[in-house]
Amino acid sequence: MTAVIVARGLTKQFGAVLAVDSIDLDVRAGDRYGLLGPNGSGKTTLVRMLLGLVYATRGEIEIMDKPVPRKIGEILPEIGALVEEPAAYPHLSGRANLRLFDAAGPGGRRNRRKRIDDALEKVGLEGIDRRPVKTYSLGMRQRLGLAAALVRQPRLLILDEPGNGLDPRGIRDFRQLLIELNAAGTTIFLSSHLLGEVELLCTRVGILDRGRLVLQQDLAQLQAPTGRIIVESPDAAQVAALLNGRVEASSGGRLVVRHDDPAALNARLVAAGVRVTAMSAQRHSLEEVVLAVTGAGSDQVGGAAADEAAADRAAGGAAADRAAADGGAG
Amino acid sequence: MIAVEQFKLLRRPRTWISIALLCALPVAVAVFIAVTHLAPPPGEGAAFLSAVVQDGSLYPAAALALVLPVFLPVAVALVAGDSIAGEATAGTLRYLLIRPVGRTRLLVAKLVAVITYVLLAVVSVTLTSYLTGVFLFGSKPPEAVGRPGNFQAGIPTGGVQAGSSATSLSGAPLTLVQLLERIAGAVALITVSMLGVAAIALFLSTVTDSVLGAAFGALAVLVGSEVLVTLNAAASIQPYLPTRYWLAWIDFFRQPIFWRDIQRGFGIQLVYVAVFLAAAWANFSTKDVTA
Incomplete structure (x- = not known):
């Protein structure tokens, strides 16, 4: 299989903080690649480097055999992306936003109306009217962001936390959409901290921990x-x-x-x-694998913060299960 | 991309509200003067106000003098300061860049949009004030006005102080064509001066993600410049301050036109525009976009 994204020794330093630390990434054509990692593990920085928004301190990236960021202008037309939250001009309608972004870049206006209608239909927004985006719910904004990524029928989708703001039905629709697109030849690279989502969707996972890629493997092998x-x-x-x-x-x-x-x-x-x-x-469940290879998230300070309690309980519960299994074996 | 930025500028309610407010101030001043006939005596108050009572077609010059010191720079600094920082705050900057829109292209498109805004604002003020002036004060064969002394408190008029007495250059009649030419010249110089402000704000807009930070930063530069312009001890650097020749456009209304400060005004503003645009480009094209 041909490589779509290759990164070698990719490193990004923000001042004293090493956000991404010598990552070797390998995403192949046809993959549904899930990048997992706790909050603050460097997922977003990595995605931004792939898209030429953030420049690497060291290391190199090739996407579709072209170097990033030097040839990023030739690469990006083939990529649809969602980076953190979706964004749109709030006083314009969803459709006007898609038209505006489509007109801003290269590629001309050919079939613009049809391409936009198709993208909106795929994400379940075919019925949107002239209401401005500022009246949209979080889920609608997320769908609009996805539609924007799909307007140009990209060969590669790079999605950073795409499930945010979607309800369970939305997440399922979205998963089916990605599987359909993937079957039609689109390579998918997504980052998420939702293990279950990645487990259901992806064929290959990479696990980030404090800026390092601690594991990269086919999901089927991990779950053998x-x-x-x-x-x-x-x-x-x-x-x-x-x-x-x-x-x-x-x-x-x-x-x-x-x-x-x-x-x-x-x-x-x-x-x-x-x-x-x-x-x-x-x-092994993906959760067990992830917990085995990663440490606490960087947003966890001493494990005492109230909003971390839930995560701690989940992690503690799984650890206890493993301890029980280990104890029984011994 | 340039067309997209024009569309965004023209579709934005803020653009038209700010221009309407800019036009409203001279209209309000004209109404007060027309109702009370209490124009400031020559040499006091804003430039040209004493002259417009005799001739309404000079009112555009008075209107520009009213909005130039504060309102116009504030509006321009906000629009220019918003250009990159506003997109960054809204999150749309990253989506434009990955669309992809090249960073240099984006900057150029933003610059063109800012130029459009400045022209729209200056021309709107000029047109509405011309109509207001002619309507309220009537029009008679216009005359060139002299420099009415130190007409702007706190802002020296600059230029050659000799021969700047209140009546020295006045009296020679101007044809309508001459008047329009001179208004056009004044509009050009003011536009270029505002582009100087815009270039500073645009540069700051690439540095910070805060629109207010960029806009107020640019205004701080102007206020600082104004302070130094009035300070005799700072005479050595005064020719290089951005606001030093802001009022040189008044020299267009002399007979004959007094070119020295006008040329210097154009020159210094073009230097500021070039330097700050280059800085904006250098900073933006190498910057990590993390917003």
């Missing part, structure tokens, strides 16, 4: 079976006795068994008269 099977049974003691030594952890009728084939294991347990209520091959 771990060689363990989760067995749920009311007869836990019997299972443990039967599978002598292969049970790594057991708590309240839920056992982690070292085994490769759920079907064979099930047949064996049933043959021995053990009741089985559920059985599945264990896979």
